[in-house]
Amino acid sequence: MNNRYVGLAIALAVMVASPRAAGQQPGAADTVGGCPAEPLAFHTCALAKAKTFRPPRTSSGKPNLQGYWRNRLAQAFSVEGVSGSEPLVNDLVMPWTLAPAMIVDPPDRKIPYQPWAASIGRIGENYAKYLDPRTACGSGGVPRLALQDPNQILQPSTDDYVLWLFEDHHVQRVIAMNRRPPLGDAIKMTNGDSRGRWEGNTLVIDVTNLNGYTWFDDSGNFYTNAAHLVERLTLIDPDTIHYEVTVEDPKTYTRPWKLVWALVRQKEPGFELMEEACREGERDVSRIREGGYRYYFGESWRGR
Amino acid sequence: MRHGFMCAIAAAVLVAAPIAAAAQGSALPRTADGRPNLQGIWQVLNTAAWDIQDHQARLGVPAGQGVVEGNELPYRPEALVKKRQNFDNRATADPESKGYLPGLPRIMYMPFPFQIFQTRDHVAVAFEYDRGVRTIYTNGTPHPEGSINWWMGDSRGRWEGNTLVVDVVHFTDQTWFDRAGNFHSDGLHLVERFTLAGPDHINYEVTVEDPAVFIGPWKMSMPLYRRKERNVRLLEYDPGLLMDEEQAERERKKTK
Numbered sequence: 001m002n003n004r005y006v007g008l009a010i011a012l013a014v015m016v017a018s019p020r021a022a023g024q025q026p027g028a029a030d031t032v033g034g035c036p037a038e039p040l041a042f043h044t045c046a047l048a049k050a051k052t053f054r055p056p057r058t059s060s061g062k063p064n065l066q067g068y069w070r071n072r073l074a075q076a077f078s079v080e081g082v083s084g085s086e087p088l089v090n091d092l093v094m095p096w097t098l099a100p101a102m103i104v105d106p107p108d109r110k111i112p113y114q115p116w117a118a119s120i121g122r123i124g125e126n127y128a129k130y131l132d133p134r135t136a137c138g139s140g141g142v143p144r145l146a147l148q149d150p151n152q153i154l155q156p157s158t159d160d161y162v163l164w165l166f167e168d169h170h171v172q173r174v175i176a177m178n179r180r181p182p183l184g185d186a187i188k189m190t191n192g193d194s195r196g197r198w199e200g201n202t203l204v205i206d207v208t209n210l211n212g213y214t215w216f217d218d219s220g221n222f223y224t225n226a227a228h229l230v231e232r233l234t235l236i237d238p239d240t241i242h243y244e245v246t247v248e249d250p251k252t253y254t255r256p257w258k259l260v261w262a263l264v265r266q267k268e269p270g271f272e273l274m275e276e277a278c279r280e281g282e283r284d285v286s287r288i289r290e291g292g293y294r295y296y297f298g299e300s301w302r303g304r
Numbered sequence: 305m306r307h308g309f310m311c312a313i314a315a316a317v318l319v320a321a322p323i324a325a326a327a328q329g330s331a332l333p334r335t336a337d338g339r340p341n342l343q344g345i346w347q348v349l350n351t352a353a354w355d356i357q358d359h360q361a362r363l364g365v366p367a368g369q370g371v372v373e374g375n376e377l378p379y380r381p382e383a384l385v386k387k388r389q390n391f392d393n394r395a396t397a398d399p400e401s402k403g404y405l406p407g408l409p410r411i412m413y414m415p416f417p418f419q420i421f422q423t424r425d426h427v428a429v430a431f432e433y434d435r436g437v438r439t440i441y442t443n444g445t446p447h448p449e450g451s452i453n454w455w456m457g458d459s460r461g462r463w464e465g466n467t468l469v470v471d472v473v474h475f476t477d478q479t480w481f482d483r484a485g486n487f488h489s490d491g492l493h494l495v496e497r498f499t500l501a502g503p504d505h506i507n508y509e510v511t512v513e514d515p516a517v518f519i520g521p522w523k524m525s526m527p528l529y530r531r532k533e534r535n536v537r538l539l540e541y542d543p544g545l546l547m548d549e550e551q552a553e554r555e556r557k558k559t560k
Binding site for chain 2: 059060066136137138139154155156157158160161163165170171172174176180181183187189190191193213270272273275277279280281294295297
């Protein structure tokens with residue numbers, strides 16, 4: 001089988017694969033925020049730039065991350081990148097685009113899966129047997145929400161919360177900056193519980209209480225309900241955020257690992273987020289399910 | 305008995321408080337730019353999500369006094385027929401029962417908390433129900449032009465003294481006002497008024513206009529109460545996901 005969901009309406013393929021969603025424009029400039037347009041090179045360069053850049057501040061003196069943003073250096077096919085040897089590159093319905101890995105650590109730029117998990121993620125069992133949770137109109141989850149479609153950061157002047165809004169599925173993340181205690185372990189949520197703090201000029205967000213129902217990408221790369229994510233957002237110039245996620249999940253990986261991409265300011269005059277609600281469901285889901293694809297409800301669903 | 309008496313006193317204080325505080329407007333909490341500070345986690349304490357009008361108890365539905373001024377809705381005759389059909393078929397016909405976004409104004413009075421955030425240019429509302437969100441632009445921009453059908457409509461707000469006044473258009477005809485089948489067309493036009501009536505109460509008022517369904521405008525109003533629990537926060541209720549999960553579980557049992 002060359003492509004999952006074979007025989008689907010082209011409309012769906014267009015929705016999932018649109019350049020807007022994938023965030024990769026052919027012929028785009030080869031620098032982002034004055035850094036090379038390759039995730040690892042960008043990462044090294046951006047961290048160096050962040051040391052000397054003095055970000056604009058809010059009226060209360062915090063780094064001002066507010067505005068509309070869109071991903072660069074990211075794609076939704078695979079966080080491990082897409083190489084020329086990947087058969088899906090030649091797919092007739094929905095060819096994948098060649099792309100470097102967004103993983104900057106470990107050095108081999110692969111997800112350090114434990115042996116049992118490697119055959120489930122990485123275009124494995126998840127890809128072959130399960131419906132991509134995002135296609136089923138579930139939330140893209142963290143961090144995938146930030147690499148699909150534009151998003152917006154709001155910082156109320158009271159400094160007690162940061163609100164992150166996403167056009168993708170029209171959902172929100174409330175990031176508590178008020179040092180509230182963690183949530184009880186029995187409560188799991190698709191987007192988890194987010195607690196933030198400022199470390200110098202960087203917004204650091206701890207995400208816990210994840211239900212593990214979401215994927216990183218179209219390839220079915222995943223974490224479980226034991227995952228702990230740490231996101232770091234740092235302005236490296238007035239219009240570019242270095243976005244980094246450290247992923248920890250002792251049930252799934254042999255060590256923590258790290259993803260990086262850029263969030264670039266949307267500067268079109270009058271730009272606003274639109275409503276892409278999706279709650280009414282994707283009409284092709286029933287046809288995909290007739291093809292044998294099952295709903296994905298996390299690793300625990302398989303009875304491990 | 306004594307316990308009941310104490311509750312009665314508490315209720316009286318709860319009711320009297322907003323009026324008293326409204327009289328001394330200067331004591332209202334304000335943001336750095338001097339606007340009334342509506343931020344926080346809020347929730348209604350009423351039965352409007354089931355029925356915005358007076359209704360007796362039904363199985364699973366608490367009895368309730370309506371939130372509609374004068375109780376009656378000025379339906380056009382043919383629309384009233386449709387409302388009655390909706391009521392009869394409500395268990396499966398209510399779009400909310402399918403996991404869709406409840407739309408406005410219904411999401412404001414679902415029995416779930418929501419959180420208000422304010423910046424200079426926005427009042428944003430994040431909902432626990434369905435992880436929904438609405439952005440009310442307060443930067444003076446007009447509604448976008450065109451034929452737009454959004455579940456949550458398009459909200460543009462302005463401050464009139466201590467009241468946030470919000471104009472909402474660009475709806476779908478796919479949402480209802482309540483589980484009782486009260487409905488509207490995609491020509492729905494809302495004007496909402498949020499008035500901070502004290503540190504822990506907002507008076508919320510909605511004027512509804514929809515010439516295709518109603519012969520004239522009508523109004524509903526209700527208090528929003530601040531959630532005061534220590535450590536309170538928005539959790540997640542995702543009806544579509546929960547429905548899919550139940551269906552998957554049924555299929556799993558069948559194949560066993």
